[in-house]
Amino acid sequence: MATSTDKLHNATAIDSLAISSLLTPNERLDNALANSAKNGLPRITISPLQGQYLAIQAQLIGAKRILEVGTLGGYSSIWFASTGAKVTSLEINPKHRDVAVENCKGLDVEVILGDAGEILPKLQSEGQIFDMMFIDADWERQAAYFEWGTKLVRKGGCIYVDNVIRELLEEGAPALSGQKESLLTHVKKLKDSGVKVTASVISTISGHKGNSEEMMDGFLIAVVE
Numbered sequence: 322m323a324t325s326t327d328k329l330h331n332a333t334a335i336d337s338l339a340i341s342s343l344l345t346p347n348e349r350l351d352n353a354l355a356n357s358a359k360n361g362l363p364r365i366t367i368s369p370l371q372g373q374y375l376a377i378q379a380q381l382i383g384a385k386r387i388l389e390v391g392t393l394g395g396y397s398s399i400w401f402a403s404t405g406a407k408v409t410s411l412e413i414n415p416k417h418r419d420v421a422v423e424n425c426k427g428l429d430v431e432v433i434l435g436d437a438g439e440i441l442p443k444l445q446s447e448g449q450i451f452d453m454m455f456i457d458a459d460w461e462r463q464a465a466y467f468e469w470g471t472k473l474v475r476k477g478g479c480i481y482v483d484n485v486i487r488e489l490l491e492e493g494a495p496a497l498s499g500q501k502e503s504l505l506t507h508v509k510k511l512k513d514s515g516v517k518v519t520a521s522v523i524s525t526i527s528g529h530k531g532n533s534e535e536m537m538d539g540f541l542i543a544v545v546e
Protein backbone atom coordinates (compact mmCIF):
# COMPACT_ATOMS: atom_id res chain seq x y z
CA MET A 322 0.00 0.00 0.00
CA ALA A 323 1.30 3.43 -0.89
CA THR A 324 1.44 5.76 2.13
CA SER A 325 -0.16 9.17 1.84
CA THR A 326 3.32 10.64 1.40
CA ASP A 327 3.87 8.28 -1.57
CA LYS A 328 0.52 9.31 -3.00
CA LEU A 329 1.39 12.98 -2.69
CA HIS A 330 4.67 12.30 -4.42
CA ASN A 331 2.87 10.28 -7.11
CA ALA A 332 0.22 12.95 -7.65
CA THR A 333 2.99 15.46 -8.25
CA ALA A 334 4.72 13.04 -10.64
CA ILE A 335 1.44 12.41 -12.50
CA ASP A 336 0.92 16.17 -12.87
CA SER A 337 4.42 16.56 -14.29
CA LEU A 338 3.95 13.62 -16.69
CA ALA A 339 0.59 14.93 -17.87
CA ILE A 340 2.00 18.42 -18.34
CA SER A 341 4.97 17.23 -20.39
CA SER A 342 2.78 14.81 -22.39
CA LEU A 343 -0.30 16.93 -23.04
CA LEU A 344 0.63 20.60 -22.93
CA THR A 345 2.45 22.68 -25.51
CA PRO A 346 5.07 25.00 -24.00
CA ASN A 347 3.62 28.51 -23.97
CA GLU A 348 5.87 31.49 -23.44
CA ARG A 349 3.00 33.88 -22.72
CA LEU A 350 1.79 31.73 -19.82
CA ASP A 351 5.32 31.21 -18.48
CA ASN A 352 6.04 34.94 -18.66
CA ALA A 353 2.77 35.72 -16.89
CA LEU A 354 3.72 33.45 -13.98
CA ALA A 355 7.25 34.87 -13.82
CA ASN A 356 6.00 38.47 -13.92
CA SER A 357 3.35 37.71 -11.28
CA ALA A 358 6.00 36.20 -8.97
CA LYS A 359 8.30 39.17 -9.57
CA ASN A 360 5.47 41.48 -8.47
CA GLY A 361 4.79 39.44 -5.34
CA LEU A 362 1.38 38.07 -6.34
CA PRO A 363 0.27 34.94 -4.43
CA ARG A 364 0.69 31.56 -6.18
CA ILE A 365 -3.00 30.75 -6.35
CA THR A 366 -3.63 30.51 -10.09
CA ILE A 367 -5.36 27.55 -11.65
CA SER A 368 -2.98 24.75 -12.60
CA PRO A 369 -1.75 24.39 -16.21
CA LEU A 370 -3.84 21.23 -16.72
CA GLN A 371 -6.89 23.00 -15.32
CA GLY A 372 -6.23 25.85 -17.74
CA GLN A 373 -6.23 23.46 -20.65
CA TYR A 374 -9.39 21.78 -19.31
CA LEU A 375 -11.15 25.14 -19.12
CA ALA A 376 -10.00 26.03 -22.64
CA ILE A 377 -11.42 22.70 -23.88
CA GLN A 378 -14.69 23.41 -22.06
CA ALA A 379 -14.88 26.86 -23.70
CA GLN A 380 -14.24 25.33 -27.12
CA LEU A 381 -16.85 22.60 -26.57
CA ILE A 382 -19.59 25.19 -26.12
CA GLY A 383 -18.17 27.56 -28.74
CA ALA A 384 -17.74 30.32 -26.16
CA LYS A 385 -17.28 33.79 -27.67
CA ARG A 386 -17.65 35.77 -24.45
CA ILE A 387 -16.30 34.56 -21.12
CA LEU A 388 -16.87 36.23 -17.75
CA GLU A 389 -14.24 35.64 -15.08
CA VAL A 390 -14.49 36.58 -11.40
CA GLY A 391 -11.00 36.87 -9.89
CA THR A 392 -8.26 37.91 -12.36
CA LEU A 393 -5.12 37.89 -10.19
CA GLY A 394 -2.28 38.20 -12.76
CA GLY A 395 -4.42 37.09 -15.70
CA TYR A 396 -3.07 33.53 -15.95
CA SER A 397 -6.52 31.94 -16.37
CA SER A 398 -7.57 34.89 -18.59
CA ILE A 399 -4.74 34.01 -20.99
CA TRP A 400 -5.98 30.40 -21.17
CA PHE A 401 -9.50 31.60 -22.03
CA ALA A 402 -8.28 34.19 -24.56
CA SER A 403 -6.22 31.47 -26.27
CA THR A 404 -9.50 29.91 -27.47
CA GLY A 405 -10.36 33.10 -29.39
CA ALA A 406 -13.02 34.20 -26.89
CA LYS A 407 -13.35 37.73 -25.54
CA VAL A 408 -12.65 37.70 -21.80
CA THR A 409 -14.20 40.09 -19.27
CA SER A 410 -12.45 39.64 -15.94
CA LEU A 411 -13.29 41.22 -12.57
CA GLU A 412 -10.60 42.06 -10.02
CA ILE A 413 -10.84 43.99 -6.75
CA ASN A 414 -7.10 44.52 -6.16
CA PRO A 415 -5.53 47.37 -8.22
CA LYS A 416 -2.06 45.83 -8.05
CA HIS A 417 -3.36 42.49 -9.36
CA ARG A 418 -5.24 44.34 -12.09
CA ASP A 419 -2.08 46.21 -13.16
CA VAL A 420 -0.03 43.00 -13.40
CA ALA A 421 -2.87 41.28 -15.30
CA VAL A 422 -3.07 44.14 -17.82
CA GLU A 423 0.70 43.79 -18.41
CA ASN A 424 0.46 40.01 -18.77
CA CYS A 425 -2.54 40.13 -21.14
CA LYS A 426 -1.22 42.91 -23.41
CA GLY A 427 -2.39 42.36 -26.99
CA LEU A 428 -5.03 39.78 -26.03
CA ASP A 429 -8.81 40.24 -26.04
CA VAL A 430 -8.99 40.57 -22.25
CA GLU A 431 -10.77 43.41 -20.45
CA VAL A 432 -10.10 43.69 -16.72
CA ILE A 433 -12.71 45.60 -14.72
CA LEU A 434 -11.43 46.90 -11.37
CA GLY A 435 -13.85 46.59 -8.47
CA ASP A 436 -15.84 44.32 -6.20
CA ALA A 437 -17.54 41.57 -8.20
CA GLY A 438 -20.51 41.90 -5.82
CA GLU A 439 -21.08 45.37 -7.31
CA ILE A 440 -19.96 44.78 -10.90
CA LEU A 441 -22.05 41.68 -11.62
CA PRO A 442 -25.40 43.49 -11.04
CA LYS A 443 -24.15 46.32 -13.29
CA LEU A 444 -23.30 43.89 -16.10
CA GLN A 445 -26.78 42.42 -15.78
CA SER A 446 -28.51 45.82 -15.86
CA GLU A 447 -26.54 46.58 -19.03
CA GLY A 448 -28.02 43.41 -20.56
CA GLN A 449 -24.65 41.72 -21.03
CA ILE A 450 -24.75 38.00 -21.77
CA PHE A 451 -21.90 35.51 -21.62
CA ASP A 452 -21.39 31.96 -22.88
CA MET A 453 -19.35 30.88 -19.89
CA MET A 454 -18.56 32.13 -16.40
CA PHE A 455 -15.52 31.18 -14.34
CA ILE A 456 -15.77 31.95 -10.61
CA ASP A 457 -12.41 32.03 -8.80
CA ALA A 458 -12.41 34.84 -6.20
CA ASP A 459 -13.47 35.11 -2.54
CA TRP A 460 -14.73 31.62 -1.65
CA GLU A 461 -17.39 32.69 0.85
CA ARG A 462 -19.26 34.47 -1.94
CA GLN A 463 -19.30 31.58 -4.43
CA ALA A 464 -23.07 31.21 -3.98
CA ALA A 465 -23.82 34.90 -4.63
CA TYR A 466 -21.62 34.94 -7.73
CA PHE A 467 -23.21 31.71 -8.97
CA GLU A 468 -26.67 33.24 -8.64
CA TRP A 469 -25.59 36.23 -10.76
CA GLY A 470 -24.16 33.72 -13.21
CA THR A 471 -27.58 32.15 -13.74
CA LYS A 472 -28.73 35.60 -14.95
CA LEU A 473 -25.65 36.51 -16.98
CA VAL A 474 -25.03 33.24 -18.84
CA ARG A 475 -27.07 32.26 -21.89
CA LYS A 476 -29.10 29.07 -22.13
CA GLY A 477 -26.72 26.22 -22.90
CA GLY A 478 -23.84 28.19 -21.42
CA CYS A 479 -21.90 27.02 -18.39
CA ILE A 480 -20.75 28.18 -14.98
CA TYR A 481 -17.58 26.74 -13.42
CA VAL A 482 -16.86 27.41 -9.75
CA ASP A 483 -13.31 26.72 -8.60
CA ASN A 484 -12.28 25.45 -5.14
CA VAL A 485 -15.75 24.26 -4.12
CA ILE A 486 -14.49 21.14 -2.34
CA ARG A 487 -11.76 22.96 -0.43
CA GLU A 488 -14.22 25.61 0.66
CA LEU A 489 -16.52 22.87 2.05
CA LEU A 490 -13.61 21.09 3.73
CA GLU A 491 -12.44 24.32 5.34
CA GLU A 492 -15.95 25.30 6.49
CA GLY A 493 -16.20 21.93 8.25
CA ALA A 494 -19.09 20.20 9.97
CA PRO A 495 -21.90 22.81 9.80
CA ALA A 496 -21.48 23.23 6.04
CA LEU A 497 -20.86 19.52 5.42
CA SER A 498 -24.09 18.55 7.21
CA GLY A 499 -26.05 21.15 5.23
CA GLN A 500 -26.90 23.18 8.37
CA LYS A 501 -24.84 26.14 7.24
CA GLU A 502 -25.52 27.42 3.72
CA SER A 503 -22.92 26.51 1.12
CA LEU A 504 -22.80 26.75 -2.65
CA LEU A 505 -24.46 23.33 -2.82
CA THR A 506 -27.43 24.20 -0.60
CA HIS A 507 -27.78 27.51 -2.44
CA VAL A 508 -27.96 25.73 -5.80
CA LYS A 509 -30.70 23.53 -4.35
CA LYS A 510 -32.60 26.62 -3.17
CA LEU A 511 -32.28 28.21 -6.63
CA LYS A 512 -33.49 25.03 -8.33
CA ASP A 513 -36.43 24.73 -5.89
CA SER A 514 -37.39 28.33 -6.71
CA GLY A 515 -37.53 27.52 -10.44
CA VAL A 516 -34.07 28.57 -11.70
CA LYS A 517 -33.26 26.17 -14.54
CA VAL A 518 -29.76 24.92 -13.96
CA THR A 519 -28.16 21.47 -13.92
CA ALA A 520 -25.03 21.12 -11.81
CA SER A 521 -22.51 18.57 -10.69
CA VAL A 522 -19.41 18.55 -8.53
CA ILE A 523 -16.14 16.89 -9.52
CA SER A 524 -13.44 16.21 -6.93
CA THR A 525 -9.85 16.51 -8.03
CA ILE A 526 -6.46 15.48 -6.69
CA SER A 527 -3.67 17.67 -7.88
CA GLY A 528 0.01 17.75 -7.05
CA HIS A 529 0.21 21.25 -8.52
CA LYS A 530 0.80 22.99 -5.18
CA GLY A 531 3.06 20.22 -3.84
CA ASN A 532 1.55 20.18 -0.34
CA SER A 533 -0.98 17.73 1.01
CA GLU A 534 -3.41 20.32 2.46
CA GLU A 535 -4.07 21.70 -0.99
CA MET A 536 -4.16 18.44 -2.95
CA MET A 537 -7.82 17.70 -2.47
CA ASP A 538 -10.12 20.07 -4.22
CA GLY A 539 -12.86 20.07 -6.80
CA PHE A 540 -15.13 22.24 -8.83
CA LEU A 541 -18.79 22.70 -9.58
CA ILE A 542 -19.87 22.78 -13.20
CA ALA A 543 -23.35 23.84 -14.24
CA VAL A 544 -25.24 24.29 -17.47
CA VAL A 545 -27.94 26.96 -17.65
CA GLU A 546 -31.09 25.40 -19.19
Ligand code: SAH
Nearest residue numbers: 366367391393396397412413436437458459
Ligand atom coordinates in the same frame (compact mmCIF):
# COMPACT_ATOMS: atom_id res chain seq x y z
N1 SAH B 1 -8.28 33.21 -11.79
C1 SAH B 1 -6.91 33.52 -11.39
C2 SAH B 1 -6.70 33.39 -9.90
C3 SAH B 1 -7.62 34.26 -9.08
S1 SAH B 1 -7.10 34.37 -7.39
C4 SAH B 1 -5.98 32.56 -12.11
O1 SAH B 1 -6.25 31.35 -12.09
O2 SAH B 1 -4.98 33.01 -12.68
C5 SAH B 1 -8.44 35.25 -6.72
C6 SAH B 1 -8.51 36.73 -7.11
O3 SAH B 1 -9.81 37.22 -6.75
C7 SAH B 1 -7.49 37.62 -6.36
O4 SAH B 1 -6.73 38.35 -7.28
C8 SAH B 1 -8.37 38.54 -5.52
O5 SAH B 1 -7.85 39.85 -5.37
C9 SAH B 1 -9.67 38.56 -6.31
N2 SAH B 1 -10.87 38.91 -5.53
C10 SAH B 1 -11.12 38.62 -4.22
N3 SAH B 1 -12.30 39.12 -3.85
C11 SAH B 1 -12.83 39.74 -4.94
C12 SAH B 1 -14.03 40.46 -5.19
N4 SAH B 1 -14.95 40.65 -4.23
N5 SAH B 1 -14.25 40.99 -6.42
C13 SAH B 1 -13.33 40.81 -7.40
N6 SAH B 1 -12.17 40.13 -7.23
C14 SAH B 1 -11.92 39.61 -6.02
Ligand code: DHB
Nearest residue numbers: 365366367457458483484
Ligand atom coordinates in the same frame (compact mmCIF):
# COMPACT_ATOMS: atom_id res chain seq x y z
C1 DHB C 1 -6.23 29.70 -2.93
C2 DHB C 1 -7.19 30.37 -3.68
C3 DHB C 1 -7.60 29.88 -4.90
O1 DHB C 1 -8.55 30.48 -5.64
C4 DHB C 1 -7.03 28.71 -5.40
O2 DHB C 1 -7.47 28.24 -6.60
C5 DHB C 1 -6.07 28.05 -4.68
C6 DHB C 1 -5.67 28.55 -3.44
C7 DHB C 1 -5.82 30.20 -1.61
O3 DHB C 1 -6.26 31.30 -1.23
O4 DHB C 1 -5.05 29.51 -0.95
Ligand code: MG
Nearest residue numbers: 365457483484
Ligand atom coordinates in the same frame (compact mmCIF):
# COMPACT_ATOMS: atom_id res chain seq x y z
MG1 MG D 1 -9.09 29.24 -7.26
